Amino acid sequence: MTTDPLPANHPPVPSPKIGVLVANLGTPDGYDYWSMRRYLNEFLSDQRVIDYPAWKWQPLLQTIILTKRPFSSGAAYKSIWNEEAGESPLMTITKAQTEALRAELTKKHGETVMVDFCMRYGNPSTKSKVDAMVAAGCTKILFFPLYPQYAGATTATANDSFFKALGDLPWQPAIRTVPAYFDDTDYIDALAQSVERAYAGMDTRPDHLIASYHGMPERYLMQGDPYHCQCQKTSRLLKERLGWADDEIVTTFQSRFGPEEWLKPYTVEEVARLAKDGKRNIAVIAPAFSADCIETLEEINEEIKDAFVEAGGETFTYIPCLNDDAAHIAALAGIVTKNLQGWID
Structure with a gap:
């Protein structure tokens, strides 16, 4: 040319x-x-x-x-x-x-x-x-x-x-x-691989995997925002890729701000409830975050972990975001x- x-x-x-x-x-x-x-x-x-x-x-x-x-x-x-x-x-x-x-x-x-x-x-x-x-x-x-x-x-x-x-x-x-790209096959596979690696290194298999997504006011969902539905589909596809039963993954939402109702269940309340119900070992993954940040490293791995332990939980494993994983x-x-x-x- x-x-x-x-x-x-x-x-x-x-x-x-x-x-x-x-x-x-x-x-x-x-x-x-x-x-x-x-x-x-x-x-x-x-x-x-x-x-x-x-x-x-x-x-x-x-x-x-x-x-x-x-x-x-x-x-x-x-x-x-x-x-x-x-x-x-x-x-x-x-x-x-x-x-x-x-x-x-x-x-x-x-x-x-x-x-x-x-x-x-x-x-x-x-x-x-x-x-x-x-x-x-x-x-x-x-x-x-x-x-x-x-x-x-x-x-x-x-x-x-x-x-x-x-x-x-x-x-x-x-x-x-x-x-x-919530349902992209390679993204789901990368998530699943991160879970498999984390579980392979544990002495005791967690009772549940908590898929914690960033929250939003419930009214945004009612106004037509697709976020909630896409989060639910990501969790379902991850569960299917792992070959797990329906109750092995629990979808929750974190980072509530302000007085109105946000998407539920709230992660901080759900992990405490699980601990009180006798679930002593859980793992948490954050599929909505492409990179670890304040909401994962501080909120999940410190605040939410503390809520689980204070309610009687014993082993809390945070599975890092995908970050620059190959x-x-x-x-x-x-x-x-x-x-x-x-x-x-």
Whole structure:
């Protein structure tokens, strides 16, 4: 293929590339008060996350919540912080995932595919990475929110941020977004492998595997959000892949916030109930999280574990997220390749 030479005064035009931009939730830059306040303000001001009218919500957020919560959230982040790298575990893991995915896609498609990551909240921002991809010559961008199950407060708001980043560009690339992959065979298989590895290393088989998903208000389900149904299907497919009985996996929801009813059963209450019913050994997996973060490392492995032990439980095993596990990266690369069809051979 030949191209016409550019006029002498023409701005430089880089060789065309295809961008693959993966997105995760985000992380504060530090666990100090002001870093936490900036992060929480951005997160809790998102109408997809908290959909109360701004006139009602913002005064409460700015005067009460953001005065107190940065201290408690900062302490939680401090307990899991990667001090050596000076960043949260989510940032460390997302970088590792991106590097592994880049290597896998380069092996398949060569240097024409550019792989990078962004965060919906905090840094690196979606806009900064979209701008960098366009400047590098990406005429097509595949945007990949790393949320297996779709929710308005996760997938949709990540897409919103991506679309907004395109708004100021004089020459917009062609775009695609990756849909939820809650029932992708390779993703389910990667989950099952992680369970099998964990169980193989245990002296006593757990009485139950708790599949704990991030929660949301019940009314979101009533308004048509498919998240709850997709979580239930992920649990069912995982159970079928493992060849287990129906009662061996229990689906629960964590991270309740605010006064209204959220999806049930609540993980923290369910593990305590199981312990009181004589279930002394349980394992917990978090299939909605592509990478370990504050909700898994601190909430599950500390708060929820404490609730189980205090209610009489004995052995609590947290099975880590898929992170940069080889089977997970292979699954993500397969999803990307499917979604690049027609753009690349």
